[in-house]
Amino acid sequence: MRVTFTVNGRRCEADDVWEGESLLYVLRERLGLPGSKNACEQGECGSCTVRLDGTPVCACLVAAGQAEGSEVLTVEGLADFARQRSGEPEPDQLSPVQEAFNRAGAVQCGFCTPGLLVAADELLERNPLPSDAEIREALAGNLCRCTGYEKILDAVRLAARGAGEE
Amino acid sequence: MEFLRPAGWEEALAAKAEHPDAVPLAGGTDIMVELNFGRRRPRTLLDLSAISELHAVERTPSAVRLGAAVPYTRIVEDLADVLPGLAMASRTVGSPQIRNRGSVGGNLGSASPAGDAHPALLAAGATVEAESVRGTRHIPVEEFYTGVKRNALAEDELIRAVRVRPAAGPQQFSKVGTRNAMTIAVCAFALALHPGSRTVRSGIGSAAPTPVRAPEAEEFLGRVLDEGGYWESGEPVPPLVAEEFASLCAAACDPIDDVRGSAAYRRHAVRVMAQRTWEWAWAGYRPGAARNDDEGGAACV
Ligand SMILES: Cc1cc2nc3c(=O)[nH]c(=O)nc-3n(C[C@H](O)[C@H](O)[C@H](O)COP(=O)(O)OP(=O)(O)OC[C@H]3O[C@@H](n4cnc5c(N)ncnc54)[C@H](O)[C@@H]3O)c2cc1C
Ligand code: FES
């Protein structure tokens, strides 16, 4: 079947999609957007986290056909999205959350990073100054095998502080 | 495979009548796992996610009509005042991403004994609204679970909504698992006090082939509260009552040994949860108060 939806502000069409196929598969294998990672395909790891009409979801658990007509945001579109949200026209820059992950050393192998970035960015959009408990809660669906999470928490705090100072 | 995406409820019912083997797809958090792992290859998927009726919540003084596909996140955010037990249970489901998609309709559809909505629905006294082109059935939730991962739906029926009376007394939910997030229940327990009808209802998860109530325990506790005048006085209830109630709840279980826990552990855990939820609930009970909104700080919040 054919599925049409908007990804990172661009209208995309995918053809010959199998009816039982996940949104994650379509993004990675049909639309050339491998940023969202595929690790477990069962909703446990969060490395495939994208926003579907604004809501963070596991792309591996959304059937491609369910995304028909919707707006999807993946890590590839995060910088643009954050820029538009803040109204600051600085092209070719990472989003504040991405910068903070880099600076805090929250990225090791990087496999979990795209999902965490999308989830953390959405948290800060909703709640610009989250408590530690709120950060842990918002990121409870994203597993990381490398960092031990402390640096990830540092990064989210850093991004929140950075935004607060501006 | 065929992918059907009805835009409205009538259309969905017609599609289900025409394709009785079509597998409904709501949040996909159960179904997609099965598809991704090749455990299931249905001929037809019936996507319900575009149907606005299923995402609606209707509130009247006598009932909350919870659309089958309303995600857990909304139950936690918007319905904790009227469905406190279900909101507590919803709060323990998976992770934010899972709660953003997963629904009570899906939990009922899967009818896993470990589903977290079930104990809360049993305790609250919910009714499942099952509909087909032939008409609507209102199924008391305790009659909905017919076996391990089996439910009372006919092959042409879909779940439209769940109907629950707004809480008029304290409700509690407790779940034993290996960690706080993303954990499937080893077992779970829910309790609701219904001062209006002067009754107590319970729900037990993962400790029998289906989610179950503990009728003898409910009756015992209800009788003690009634005969002792406790509904009126709100006085502390002797600890022996809690112990007996907990024992009767444990006796209502029919658990198995599996990778998540042994039968003996489950029975023990249900006993402990029954006692604790009762203590929390009674601590939140005030005679004459129409509703208690903020009970359960120590429980699954
Ligand atoms: C990582 C992860 C963690 C999880 N953690 C928990 C947890 O902690 N607690 C818990 O209880 N569950 C958990 N689950 C299971 C799942 O999220 C729940 O069972 C959820 O309620 C399913 O809802 P859904 O809308 O996603 O259902 P779907 O997957 O869309 O459907 C589930 C079943 O219900 C049927 N169905 C759906 N809607 C209807 C309808 N309106 N009428 C008739 N049939 C219908 C479907 O055909 C299917 O058989 C978890 C799942 C994952 C992947
Ligand atoms: S790949 Fe989707 S949650 Fe792990």
Ligand code: FES
């Ligand atoms: S950085 Fe390797 S999994 Fe998180």
